[in-house]
Amino acid sequence: MQLEDQLHLWYQAAVKIMDVRHVKMTSGESLRAYRLPSNAFIFALQGGASIALDDRDYAVQKFHLLHGGKGSYLDIKLTEDIFEYYLVLYKASIPLPTMRDKLKYIDKSNPFYMQYSFLPRLPMLLYQILEQLEREWNSASKLAKLHAKTLLYSFIYELMQQLQDQNVTMVPGEPVTQAIRFMHEHYAESITLERLAEVLECSPRQVTRMFKNQTSVSPIDYLIRYRMEKAKKLLLDTDATLQQIAAGVGYQDVYFFSRTFKKHTGIAPVHFKENHQTSLHSLYNPFRMSISSIALRKREGHTIHEDNNHSQYRSEGVLPMYRSSKPSIALVLLLSLTLFVTACASSSSPAGDKGQAPASTSSSTEQAASERVLKDALGHEVKVPANPQRVIASYLEDHLVALGVKPVAQWSINKGTTSVQNYLQKDLNGIPTIPFDLPFEAVMSFKPDLIIMDSAETVAGDKYDQYSKIAPTYTVGGEKNNDWRQELLTIGEVLNKSKEAKQALETYDNKAKDAKEKLQKAIGTQKAAALWVTAKAVYVVSEKLSSGDVLYKDLGLNVPSIVQEASKTGTANWLPLSMEKLATLDADYLFIVNSKGVSKEEILKDPVWAGIPAVKKGQVYDFDNNSSWLYSGTIANSQMIDDVLKSVVK
Template sequence: MFNKKICIMFSLLFVLTFITACGNGNEEGTSDSTNKEEGANKERTLEHASGEVTIPANPERIIAPYLEDSLVALGVTPAAQWSIGSDVLDYLQPQLEGVPKIAWDMPLEQVLKHKPDLLIFSSPSSLQNGSYEDYSKIAPTYVYKEEVSSNWRDQLKRMGRILGKQDKAEQILADFDKKVKEAKTSLQEAIGDESVAFIWTKGDQFFVFENNRYIAEVVYSEMGVTQPEFIKNLPEAGAQWKPMSIEKLGQLKADHVFLIGSEGEGGFETLKNSSVWQSIPAAEKDQIYVMNKPSHWTIDGVIAHSMSIDKIVETLAE
């Protein structure tokens, strides 16, 4: 009988060991225990758009151009930040002040200069100035798949996996959902079913936010704010954002309009002098709100969207 019990115990131990081993695969879709915060202390091999890459334990010099929102949200300061000329992601500068710039197309010589230990690209198409092999010779290189890159929530969760900060990413999104719910209640009380639209002006051109572009998707789909019929009838947002004429803007029957653009843009003066623009409901009701810090409005990211929600609630409900 004693020997029989010993055999049973060893059999159970073997089964448990086998199950644990099966759960410790290297692919990024494996069991959570591999990729939780403790995983940040270990090398991990993940699948990505360009194959497989081994993520170093505790990388300290990360470059992830145009993904800095996710990095900063997770408490990580990059070794260099995305830029086009002198332009950077202005809304993140309180956290990234003093962080050196790197050109948006990631020239290899600039990448080498910053001595990264991990490179992260937002999509295969973002490898503009070299091949995957070129970058991976400098540092381990992870490339987001297009379907992940196109969804800011998935971007953040994937960054959590890459850095072994999945729990933190999930908590950030839970906090964001709570913020959305509170903002929804505030706006329902403040404006009811009145409609809201968002327009960005750059130079003397005007770009209307479709209902699935940037913060508009959160406002319409998650916060339940009424879309003007004009917005409902627009095609889905594409990668190429097309400007709209003032004559077309005259069809925008919105009760409230957030007009976004850097101070001094020519579009502001053009609209001010346009009788077509001045005849839309929002203008007649003096409910056009100029937002002169555009950078967080025209990007997807949890920090950017949180800042936009704060401005919307501050403008319409306080």
């Protein structure tokens, strides 16, 4: 970016002072490395020091001036007995709607984040402004604070003038720092690995390698976690709709956002807030490694608040914030033991009599014949065992049970029997649980011979590579809502149980057909709706998703107009229903999933329910959290059909 372009951006920018400090360091005193909380100017007054900004070192003497961007690592080591300097921390924002022609250049060469160091030809002009700026900023007078702001603009003007006269070269900051900063500022936009690579002017592979080397996670993994942290804050601190929150953190598809949120937190976003308020959120562990634990490894980092002055980060009191995330000792030992046992087994098989081959040894041809190569939804060619015996298919257990397969571990939010899929426990009782986010160590401990994942999001970043090193890993669906029927057929093919999958569907379809005929005779053209009542809100099931698919498609029940209206705009399985809409719900039968913790009668005491036809007729039926109404699959749906028939058909 040319200096003229940068001057234009400075002209457009709104600049805010964060802090101004006059710092004196003496021999024996050190300032440990920390991340700059905002953009910063450093102006040396006397003495000398070696100053590192990210991976660049500068030998600084009297009147030297440096600039670094927010997030850069600052490390100061004295090279003389004293080092005295001014530190000016500031923020700058640009009204982007007026700068669309500059956006590409802002991403690549944002002048507020550029690094440069030079010795001004006229340092006293800068010194005089900074001296007055520091005095006014630290005054209690509001008028003095206003004057400080005008002085900052004067300082920037004089600085730009001297930069232009001396033709100073500016360079971008350290690549990973730039990438993190870019994601923090643009997380609400569409960010791809290719876009990051373009911003950093390197290849996608280089971006991934550099990022993982310094943070232990991929850029996309980091972005997803950062977005989920932002989403949780919006859910707890605002009354924004789910659609608004999804868009606010970079997801245009609210259903995909909901799936992503649930995969990372173990709970749907619509329930996160109420559970948090009732202290139930303590059951959920959003990340194995939180955003605050992901950081650059090069220098020691420390907690810093944007309004704090950096003098508190000297060696007397340092509070570590970042820690490198390396494979745990348990994981390393487990991997080593696995390799050792495998090696021993392959090299020490007992020899048979008279030179015969060991009975347990199979030829490579026989081994190949026992495997099948299947292409998953993401295009991976997966070598699947002919008859897998130790399967992990988290959140897909309904299909496994329908196929007569017991997994080696079952999905759970918290390791315990209170947070599993309760409606399946007749078949899964005694099966160990595994956390919903499938930590690599936990997966490996079960020694699976096949891992089945339900969507692309569950293997985002480098997760697929990690899981596939443990066992063959097959991804069933892409980013959109999977059709449960096709999901069952696909899993049937993977498990070499296509016949059983088709039979399960046929049995279910026959049951649904028979139930449909009974319901037609019992209630005719009357309308029905399924509601989910929680402590803070009421949700109605979508017309074509989850239990709505069962009620309206499989059982042929008529759809209330309120349900039709909500389903046209909503993309989630369960859609929020305002009290005004609830009061006008035109349903003759209501099926309530009761998560409110009170009786059905207590719920219906609220006058808002009084005008609903189903309430007037006494045709309201409730089911607790042990029911299958919030899930999908032949077993979940069959249990729903049983619930409907038992309630309606006398």
